[in-house]
Amino acid sequence: MDTNYDPQKIETKWQNRWAEQKLFDADLDPGRKKYYVLEMLPYPSGDIHMGHVRNYSIGDALARYMAMKGFNVLHPIGWDSFGLPAENAAIKNQRPPAEFTFAYIDRMRRQLKRLGVSYDWRREVTTCVPEYYRWNQWFFLKMYERGLAYRKKGRVNWCPECETVLANEQVVEGCCWRHEDTPVVEKELEQWFLKITDYAERLLDDMQELVRWPERVLTMQQNWIGKSKGTEVDFKVVELDLPLRVFTTRVDTIFGCTAVFVAAEHPLVEKLIAASKAPEKLRNDVERIKHSAIRARAEVNLEKEGAATGFSARNPYNGEAVPIWVANFVLTEYGTGAVMAVPAHDQRDFEFCTTFNLPIRTVIVPKDAEPQVTLEAAFTEYGKLVDSGPYTGLASERAIERMTKDAEAGGFGKGTIQYRIKDWGISRQRYWGTPIPMVYCDACGVAPVPESDLPVLLPADIKLTGKGQSPLANAPEFVATTCPKCGGPARRETDTMDTFVDSTWYFYRYTGPKIDTAPISREAVKYWFPVDQYIGGIEHAILHLIYMRFFTKVMKDIGLVDFSEPVARLFTQGMVIKDGSKMSKSKGNVVDPTALFERYGADTVRLYMLFAAPPEKDLDWSDTGIEGASRFLNRVYRVVAKHAEDLGAVESLLGEVARPEASADYTPEERKLLRKAHQVLRHVTEDMEERWHFNTDIAMTMELVNELAELDAEVSDGKIRPEILKETLEVLVLVLALFAPHIADELWEGLGYSGATLRVPWPAYDPDLAAEDELEMPVQVNGKLRSRIRVAVDVTEDEIRRLAQADEKVAQHLGGRQIVKIIVVPQKLINIVVK
RNA sequence: GCCGGAGUGGCGGAAUGGCAGACGCGGCGGACUCAAAAUCCGUUGGUCGCAAGGCCGUGUGGGUUCGACUCCCUCCUCCGGCACCA
Numbered sequence: 001m002d003t004n005y006d007p008q009k010i011e012t013k014w015q016n017r018w019a020e021q022k023l024f025d026a027d028l029d030p031g032r033k034k035y036y037v038l039e040m041l042p043y044p045s046g047d048i049h050m051g052h053v054r055n056y057s058i059g060d061a062l063a064r065y066m067a068m069k070g071f072n073v074l075h076p077i078g079w080d081s082f083g084l085p086a087e088n089a090a091i092k093n094q095r096p097p098a099e100f101t102f103a104y105i106d107r108m109r110r111q112l113k114r115l116g117v118s119y120d121w122r123r124e125v126t127t128c129v130p131e132y133y134r135w136n137q138w139f140f141l142k143m144y145e146r147g148l149a150y151r152k153k154g155r156v157n158w159c160p161e162c163e164t165v166l167a168n169e170q171v172v173e174g175c176c177w178r179h180e181d182t183p184v185v186e187k188e189l190e191q192w193f194l195k196i197t198d199y200a201e202r203l204l205d206d207m208q209e210l211v212r213w214p215e216r217v218l219t220m221q222q223n224w225i226g227k228s229k230g231t232e233v234d235f236k237v238v239e240l241d242l243p244l245r246v247f248t249t250r251v252d253t254i255f256g257c258t259a260v261f262v263a264a265e266h267p268l269v270e271k272l273i274a275a276s277k278a279p280e281k282l283r284n285d286v287e288r289i290k291h292s293a294i295r296a297r298a299e300v301n302l303e304k305e306g307a308a309t310g311f312s313a314r315n316p317y318n319g320e321a322v323p324i325w326v327a328n329f330v331l332t333e334y335g336t337g338a339v340m341a342v343p344a345h346d347q348r349d350f351e352f353c354t355t356f357n358l359p360i361r362t363v364i365v366p367k368d369a370e371p372q373v374t375l376e377a378a379f380t381e382y383g384k385l386v387d388s389g390p391y392t393g394l395a396s397e398r399a400i401e402r403m404t405k406d407a408e409a410g411g412f413g414k415g416t417i418q419y420r421i422k423d424w425g426i427s428r429q430r431y432w433g434t435p436i437p438m439v440y441c442d443a444c445g446v447a448p449v450p451e452s453d454l455p456v457l458l459p460a461d462i463k464l465t466g467k468g469q470s471p472l473a474n475a476p477e478f479v480a481t482t483c484p485k486c487g488g489p490a491r492r493e494t495d496t497m498d499t500f501v502d503s504t505w506y507f508y509r510y511t512g513p514k515i516d517t518a519p520i521s522r523e524a525v526k527y528w529f530p531v532d533q534y535i536g537g538i539e540h541a542i543l544h545l546i547y548m549r550f551f552t553k554v555m556k557d558i559g560l561v562d563f564s565e566p567v568a569r570l571f572t573q574g575m576v577i578k579d580g581s582k583m584s585k586s587k588g589n590v591v592d593p594t595a596l597f598e599r600y601g602a603d604t605v606r607l608y609m610l611f612a613a614p615p616e617k618d619l620d621w622s623d624t625g626i627e628g629a630s631r632f633l634n635r636v637y638r639v640v641a642k643h644a645e646d647l648g649a650v651e652s653l654l655g656e657v658a659r660p661e662a663s664a665d666y667t668p669e670e671r672k673l674l675r676k677a678h679q680v681l682r683h684v685t686e687d688m689e690e691r692w693h694f695n696t697d698i699a700m701t702m703e704l705v706n707e708l709a710e711l712d713a714e715v716s717d718g719k720i721r722p723e724i725l726k727e728t729l730e731v732l733v734l735v736l737a738l739f740a741p742h743i744a745d746e747l748w749e750g751l752g753y754s755g756a757t758l759r760v761p762w763p764a765y766d767p768d769l770a771a772e773d774e775l776e777m778p779v780q781v782n783g784k785l786r787s788r789i790r791v792a793v794d795v796t797e798d799e800i801r802r803l804a805q806a807d808e809k810v811a812q813h814l815g816g817r818q819i820v821k822i823i824v825v826p827q828k829l830i831n832i833v834v835k
Numbered sequence: 836g837c838c839g840g841a842g843u844g845g846c847g848g849a850a851u852g853g854c855a856g857a858c859g860c861g862g863c864g865g866a867c868u869c870a871a872a873a874u875c876c877g878u879u880g881g882u883c884g885c886a887a888g889g890c891c892g893u894g895u896g897g898g899u900u901c902g903a904c905u906c907c908c909u910c911c912u913c914c915g916g917c918a919c920c921a
């Protein structure tokens with residue numbers, strides 16, 4: 001073999017060979033155990049970035065390990081290819097989005113192939129082609145049938161920059177998730193929604209199954225779903241005899257209610273204005289509050305604002321009438337849009353009532369401590385009820401229970417559960433997405449496109465403006481259709497679907513990418529699912545990872561699958577950081593992977609990405625760090641190449657040939673080398689199964705290479721036999737095959753084998769070889785390290801005690817003091833406690 | 836404000852109740868070379884000491900333990916998520 005490491009040459013050679021051998025093609029095989037490794041599919045933005053390299057290097061290490069362990073490994077990739085960036089680029093360059101998208105896909109596919117990831121490219125899925133998106137439409141129709149897709153006029157989040165609606169999940173700190181400096185505004189629009197709220201409880205319950213998901217992700221999802229138990233209580237508008245329902249989690253405080261607050265958009269407000277003695281003033285006040293409430297989304301601490309309506313509401317518990325105020329902090333879309341104000345026991349109510357001089361009445365006191373006479377802030381904890389009529393003296397917990405029951409019995413309220421999560425608005429006023437398969441007929445109203453007419457094709461040659469409404473609305477040949485019910489002229493829906501719909505089920509499609517009679521092949525899904533390991537960025541913890549779980553539950557309900565959770569195990573990788581912030585084009589701190597492939601080779605880039613930090617943590621990019629990775633691979637290449645010629649014909653002890661019975665046959669140098677090799681193998685094997693600290697695996701591999709360098713003279717002297725050396729080099733190469741597969745295959749060939757390392761069964765480590773036969777045990781006196789003694793592994797505890805006390809340095813520190821006890825931790829240390 | 840995660844040399848990190856700093860980067864010294872690159876060897880937490888060796892050291896303060904980077908409590912800082920959710 002060549003004496004010089006030439007990554008370009010080697011990597012091209014092996015990528016071609018892997019393709020010729022169809023090495024990564026995975027087919028359904030009921031006789032073999034499967035393993036499905038999934039990485040989040042990329043958006044084709046033009047070039048892969050370091051985040052991709054990291055994601056796919058992690059996935060590839062696992063996929064290769066599982067393949068070597070004998071599993072039938074499915075490892076697919078695809079393109080999340082609908083979306084705004086392509087459309088915006090298209091507007092700028094006056095070319096169709098499809099053109100950009102497919103060109104970018106081609107480019108990124110080449111780059112990924114250059115990285116040498118073990119993908120089954122036959123299964124590539126592209127979300128922007130009709131063969132895929134027709135099934136988005138199919139799912140939509142199924143959901144429409146079941147009432148899970150519905151249309152309503154509502155206030156929506158609108159990004160003025162994207163000129164489209166955003167899902168709640170896409171609003172970040174009051175701004176657009178894509179334009180972090182652009183505040184989202186609210187608009188009234190007719191929109192399609194998917195009823196994810198129907199699944200809120202199941203999304204929470206089924207988390208029990210997600211035992212191999214990061215706690216962090218589950219917590220974030222829990223917060224997002226935001227379940228809270230409480231009570232709905234019906235107040236009554238005294239002057240108009242109208243009901244006014246409030247939601248509270250603290251019905252125990254209701255005797256301290258001194259007002260009722262409603263949101264500016266609450267339907268009652270219009271009625272109050274109509275009946276008001278000063279309608280104009282009230283309307284002005286309400287409008288002012290509306291605007292301040294919208295602003296509040298972007299601000300952290302909004303000043304409390306409000307307006308007295310002049311009306312009052314009767315508290316059903318004590319019959320007391322309290323004033324109704326419009327308040328800017330009350331949310332229309334949560335609960336009932338109205339709250340009871342208990343200033344003594346809710347901080348917001350406290351601030352509001354202090355500002356507007358409304359009375360404050362204490363009805364909860366701490367169970368043990370003395371109540372405060374004057375409040376400086378609300379007392380919001382549970383306690384004991386006072387001045388609360390028949391409930392006085394009860395503990396909060398008990399009172400909530402009793403008072404809710406009484407409301408139910410009295411017909412003026414009930415126990416209820418509220419969720420923070422809202423239905424998923426999927427309408428987008430944009431072109432580059434899945435057309436929503438619905439039709440509007442003047443005679444029949446809204447009608448779904450019949451399943452047999454799918455797909456509703458996204459027309460080419462559309463004039464893109466990026467302004468206001470969907471560009472499809474300006475394409476008469478698209479809009480004009482016939483009504484599926486009456487056959488008369490009708491109009492098509494011109495909005496397209498949120499691209500997050502595309503990624504809710506793409507990983508099912510990989511298992512049967514070509515079938516055209518159904519979205520998925522049941523047989524294939526039965527074999528391959530669940531996804532054994534999903535790997536991706538933490539930024540998808542709530543958006544994609546909730547939608548995807550939701551979709552699988554819908555699929556179960558329509559009988560497509562028989563499980564509720566599609567992903568058994570989730571891994572969230574850290575970000576790639578440079579100069580203190582995430583690599584991004586806007587920050588100008590990106591490092592281009594393809595330039596590094598040319599300079600160092602893909603193996604080096606992968607190795608560095610895995611070595612620089614454990615995979616779940618953020619990774620600081622370092623230009624000198626990658627130099628180190630490159631140096632290491634050069635070193636490995638040289639050490640193997642140096643001996644390859646002599647070892648080609650040597651039989652190896654690793655699996656092929658029976659090991660000699662007694663390890664006494666080894667020279668001390670051989671023993672040392674084999675010990676290190678099998679320790680590395682043990683560490684990597686255990687780590688791949690559980691911990692995934694690839695950085696330590698690679699560090700161990702480096703130690704093995706260091707050991708080889710140290711024993712170089714002994715190898716030359718013949719103190720280490722060729723078969724021992726060969727075994728060591730084989731361990732080195734096979735471990736490396738997980739992280740730097742091209743060089744590994746080249747070296748494997750150099751050692752006299754013909755196939756790829758991926759087809760080599762992962763070798764079992766020999767525990768006896770990995771074991772130490774002599775240990776250096778630290779000896780502490782009163783917990784302080786004072787000396788070390790060398791002992792045989794099988795030494796008795798008594799002997800350890802004797803040796804430790806006999807040690808000269810230890811004796812000095814004992815200084816004749818009385819020994820209280822001696823703690824011996826086998827294999828670890830000795831601690832002598834003295835007085 | 837609530838929830839979660841993290842804090843270790845000059846830097847990335849290792850050690851999850853038992854020798855703190857593995858491995859790598861960077862630094863310093865040396866070999867090879869006319870020279871440089873590459874490569875190789877040595878050294879590298881702080882401090883006192885000629886040395887043997889001592890003392891200090893994992894954000895802060897306390898606790899548990901023979902023994903704490905690791906477990907418990909307090910506080911501080913940073914990162915992430917949610918946020919006027921009643």
